[in-house]
Amino acid sequence: MNGAHALMKTLADAGIEVCFSNPGTSEMHFVAALDAEPRMRAVLALFEGVATGAADGYARMAGKPAAVLLHLGCGLGNGLANLHNARKGKVPIVNIVGDHATTHVQYDAQLQSDIETVARNVSPGFVRTSQTTAALCQDAVDAVQAARGLPGQVATLILPADVSWGEGGQPCPPPPQPASPTADDATVQAIAALVKNGKKTALLLGGHALREPALLAAARIAAHSGVQLLAEVFPTRMERGAGLPAVERIAYLAEMAGVQLAPIEQLILVDAKAPVSFFAYPGKKSYLVPDGCSIHTLATPAQDAAASLRQLADALGASQTPPRLQAPRRPERPRGRLTAPKVCKAVGALLPDNAIVIDEAITSGLMLGVMTQGAPRHDLITLTGGAIGQGLPNAVGAAIACPDRPVIALVGDGTAMYTIQALWTMAREGLNVTAIIFNNASYSVLGVELDRVGAGEGGPKAQSQLDLHGPQLNFAQLAQGMGVHATRAQTSNDFCQALEYALAQPGPHLIEALVPESLAGAKRRVLPWLLKSLPNLPQPVAQALKRKIAP
């Protein structure tokens, strides 16, 4: 049995069922081995960032890793941004990068490059170049084990062509199921004491702490002890909607996060890290925890968040306390000319049961959280690593992991263009994805950021770097060119009809929401939205905030 065949069997035995691929010559034996393993589904992407982003979305929803197949250092480069997002989201991926035959490396052929250096950027915990066919399957098992432990990670296995084609492959048994250690008793007791000490306390939930079992335990604690629940700014996967505890996310804008965090005296981390600002700004602090607020950890990302929260609930006597759950509530259908907030409103009004919502809409999606808060329960996937181009590929993977659930991806126009090739894979695989593209013909967020970093308004050349007019993109045509049904919507009614149609008809659909506006308009729009997205903000605080970040 050659290495590739043994590897394929080993991966399947270890529970890897899908390989998202963009192969080249050095991966041809791996590709040929696909037909020998009926348990392995191969999903072709036309660009590596689609393959890696799909593996990310798959693992977030399937709760286990997929494999990715990339072609040498350049393929890895193309896939790097979405592997970065997976790394930051602690998402397990078995990242297989084909390489030249070991005997060929010395000749520095055209595609030769140092793969390991690139891989370390996204796989600091596991990069291994398999050296022999005999060792390959154990290497693969080690990669699977590294990927799917807690915290999840991107494990990179570099696969030289001759290791793949060599005879003597020995399939290996799967690795042991990963352990799920929980918080130790002393920690639980110490945190319980903190919760009871009368200080203003918040649990900051991240990672697996935003899934239903953990949320319910956290909500019991909140109801029992009066602690506040906060969610990290960009969750890997958050279960939310009617019937689940509602948790306020920390805001993207450091100024707002500062307002949210200001009253807190004790912050207890549950599979989360102490909040820091996304970017640095001149004269502003990056570390967002207020002076005098103490930080404590109930569960690290290497520990079972839900079990640890249940332990804490037990210690507090909160195990039977009914949690406060979000009541069902939907906005009305929007009317009139379409705007970005109205798109969010329409999604809130029409969201089907059990949807998977992927939010990569940057400024245009700011109202999404509020508008879908009481919608039927759903999973929310967000941009964990800030590397835009995650949304459409994530949708591919989520739809493959959960074929019976509707997937709705809300994506900005600038963002969509990084991995637009994902649409083709959606069409080929017949995935139930509705991609909503906000076409405002700008990198809106940069218009805001230009101000925030103190670089001024920018002259015409600077402005042209943020502006996607001239020519304006036509996403409906792009989708049709890749075989995806698409419509453009300019009115709220058009949009609602298109969304209802897309949700009713199987297969992928793209709805291009035409929400044109100037950069200045975007800036004017952002502030009030932000204020509305924190509906419980006391009026004086809102005023202070307004003065602080008004353009």
Add this chain to the structure above:
Amino acid sequence: MNGAHALMKTLADAGIEVCFSNPGTSEMHFVAALDAEPRMRAVLALFEGVATGAADGYARMAGKPAAVLLHLGCGLGNGLANLHNARKGKVPIVNIVGDHATTHVQYDAQLQSDIETVARNVSPGFVRTSQTTAALCQDAVDAVQAARGLPGQVATLILPADVSWGEGGQPCPPPPQPASPTADDATVQAIAALVKNGKKTALLLGGHALREPALLAAARIAAHSGVQLLAEVFPTRMERGAGLPAVERIAYLAEMAGVQLAPIEQLILVDAKAPVSFFAYPGKKSYLVPDGCSIHTLATPAQDAAASLRQLADALGASQTPPRLQAPRRPERPRGRLTAPKVCKAVGALLPDNAIVIDEAITSGLMLGVMTQGAPRHDLITLTGGAIGQGLPNAVGAAIACPDRPVIALVGDGTAMYTIQALWTMAREGLNVTAIIFNNASYSVLGVELDRVGAGEGGPKAQSQLDLHGPQLNFAQLAQGMGVHATRAQTSNDFCQALEYALAQPGPHLIEALVPESLAGAKRRVLPWLLKSLPNLPQPVAQALKRKIAP
């Protein structure tokens, strides 16, 4: 003056006139500084691979580097493949990668990653993170100097946001013009002696040795001394066509290259490396130089190839020998149903004067060399690093470097999809580019390679990884969605008309050549083409080759 303004002035003073950019928040001060420097043109790309590939194409044609502006490690990842192609082509690029503020790095925010590790993959010779605003401009001058020396390279300057926004920037004077050392006398005399020793000798020309001055000197030597001229398999930039010396390129397929090189007893390298196969194949040699053939170096990539060749011509007494030049000769316009060879024929028939031809058509472009051999003189740009997705971005850069020359990019369908976003930049900048996409709905080359690596025909799952049907891409729609005029051609006549129209009308055009065929058909087609592309192959050799590589 802040760092960004000082940097902008320093770059412009050093002769950097264009910045291909895809910026984010950490680059906003750089973007804002663009308006202060009228000598700097900023060209926005919607994906980083377009920016880096455009800088590559620009430098190949302008003979000097452009700057690239990328956003942190993920932006660098997205741009890596085309930086790799530039590295392999020894093309100068000043690669500026924005980073978080130095004070922000410790917080491991969402976009934090190790940029330097990734950069070393493409910039082994120069990676520097600028540490202070005061030092920034000297860092930039060092980067320019590193990039544009011989051999050219990708110099990566990592620019933390606070170094950019900090006050105290000090513009620096430009670096000295790079030196161009030539071969020393002893080497020239030794090579001259070899040329006269009666053995079968070839000059292998690469890099700058494929530009007119070097080609003419080499052709005088060939005419005088009977040496054969060969070109490296994937030239960075090759001047060719009527009135220039015709030089046979080494074939991509190792089997064919072996046939070309078999008779040679002495191979003299001029800005080239000894030929190796692109990939390794089981049981085949990677090093293509025949046993018993000796290797000698007239000029390394760090030396002036043209001057070194002129020295050799002098030493041989060949300086006045008339070189053999390619006679003008065009194929007829093709007729009937369109096929990939007929597209190449049409390009040969209609190629305008002084065109820039970019060949990334993989299997579909195999006849391009033969068909354009006697066409009006032109520059040919090829895929130097094997990382597909180079062609369309290269066309952007070449058209910006040479606004008065027609640019024709021939690109495979699979290949085009990696950096399809380049079309938008062509439209925005109004570039005179004709993009010809061969739509055969397959990764054809992989069908050939699957056989060649001994992985067999592949079952249905393997075949599906090479097949771009279901749905078939519509490149005309994709182009129109990005504002580029586009047509689809199914007949030779349609194609010729579309090409004539595109060449006559300013601005970008895309012609989608529908050349459908099965993978098996592609394989049947490749062999005869390859044989035809070496028209002087003796019949017995051709037969032997046929037996060797026939599927």
